[in-house]
Amino acid sequence: MKAYLDNSATTFIAPEVLAELKRIYSQVPGNPSSLYSLGMEAEQELKRSRSIIAGFLGVQAKEIYFTSGGTEANNLAIRGAAAAYSRQGKHLVTTATEHPSVLNAFRALEEKGFQVTYLPCGREGRISACDLKEALREDTILVSTMFVNNEMGALTPLEELSQVLRERKQNLPLWHVDAVQGFGRLEVKPESLGIDLLSLSGHKIHAPKGVGALYCRGGIQLEPLFYGGEQERALRPGTENVAGIAALAKAAELAFADREKDLERLEEFKEKLISCCKACGGVVNGPEGSAAVPYILNISFPGVPAEVLLHSLDAKGISVSTGSACSSRQKTPSHVLSAMGLDRNRIKSAIRMSLSRLTGKEEIDYACQVLPEVVAELRALYGARR
Numbered sequence: 001m002k003a004y005l006d007n008s009a010t011t012f013i014a015p016e017v018l019a020e021l022k023r024i025y026s027q028v029p030g031n032p033s034s035l036y037s038l039g040m041e042a043e044q045e046l047k048r049s050r051s052i053i054a055g056f057l058g059v060q061a062k063e064i065y066f067t068s069g070g071t072e073a074n075n076l077a078i079r080g081a082a083a084a085y086s087r088q089g090k091h092l093v094t095t096a097t098e099h100p101s102v103l104n105a106f107r108a109l110e111e112k113g114f115q116v117t118y119l120p121c122g123r124e125g126r127i128s129a130c131d132l133k134e135a136l137r138e139d140t141i142l143v144s145t146m147f148v149n150n151e152m153g154a155l156t157p158l159e160e161l162s163q164v165l166r167e168r169k170q171n172l173p174l175w176h177v178d179a180v181q182g183f184g185r186l187e188v189k190p191e192s193l194g195i196d197l198l199s200l201s202g203h204k205i206h207a208p209k210g211v212g213a214l215y216c217r218g219g220i221q222l223e224p225l226f227y228g229g230e231q232e233r234a235l236r237p238g239t240e241n242v243a244g245i246a247a248l249a250k251a252a253e254l255a256f257a258d259r260e261k262d263l264e265r266l267e268e269f270k271e272k273l274i275s276c277c278k279a280c281g282g283v284v285n286g287p288e289g290s291a292a293v294p295y296i297l298n299i300s301f302p303g304v305p306a307e308v309l310l311h312s313l314d315a316k317g318i319s320v321s322t323g324s325a326c327s328s329r330q331k332t333p334s335h336v337l338s339a340m341g342l343d344r345n346r347i348k349s350a351i352r353m354s355l356s357r358l359t360g361k362e363e364i365d366y367a368c369q370v371l372p373e374v375v376a377e378l379r380a381l382y383g384a385r386r
């Protein structure tokens, strides 16, 4: 038996998405920029995919730009906006719990003379609208906040942040939302919230790795990250990944088809995992209940080193992570759990379990059977008390 519980790191390609990839690779081989019919067919696929993604966000198709994934979409939004609006101000706002693709983009901008305010989060990992209000300055040109935290599943109160930003009644700052861990599972409508830029990624919703998109509200100027042809209206030049883009659109359709039912099922699964973990001394990191998403759970087993637990679970066919996949090889403690003020022991014993719409009940049952045994064995080995 196996249980794949690391869907926030990546998801497996859904069978229907794989079929879509095969269809494009075998039947639509053209370059979308070519003027003959093979090219036009490829361009049609892009057009269709763009409308599908735009439809789920409730925005116009021309406001969607395909990228190589969430990291590129975040960089394009943040560095692109900072470069384009630097004459109007040099102050930027983000949060301490962002994904490295956001945090490191801001750090690079600091090196270039921008000032960045990093909003703190409480012990529950939530940022507050009051903190945002206090951080805003006359020269703030960009605010970037994530939708769902990838390490512990906290939901950012977008409605509350939206109110603060609307009260400003000026064109700036622009508001960017990294929705990589939310798109396709939760609804987010940029226009009604006043979001100007929004990033998403395919491989978190059963599409392939290496494809994503940026919503950029019409009228906003972004400096491209690189220069080339006229693809994606020259904001993201380079021959488009037609198969990946069509696969992203297919994955989004599948994700939205039964979204609410999927969430209900995941809620039950998460509850079951929480009860099982608590029964063997686990402590939940981050918010519980409606302040967190039902598909990400971060839990510490104090006294049991997370890395050892990860490998012991792996030996039994259960995949979990010790944080976000992109920083899991780093030796420094999680910046997210550190920002929440958790103590070192709690951070060192934290694992993340993350689910997707394709997670099966049998995987949860298996994890709930194996976890208590493995935790008890490791507790005995490390002499840890509950």
Ligand SMILES: Cc1ncc(COP(=O)(O)O)c(C=O)c1O
Binding pocket: 008, 009, 068, 069, 070, 071, 072, 074, 099, 101, 146, 148, 149, 150, 178, 180, 181, 201, 202, 203, 210, 211, 212, 324, 325, 326
């Ligand atoms: C919140 C968040 N933002 C951005 C990314 C980066 O996306 P990608 O892997 O498509 O570059 C990730 C990936 O883990 C993420 O969790």
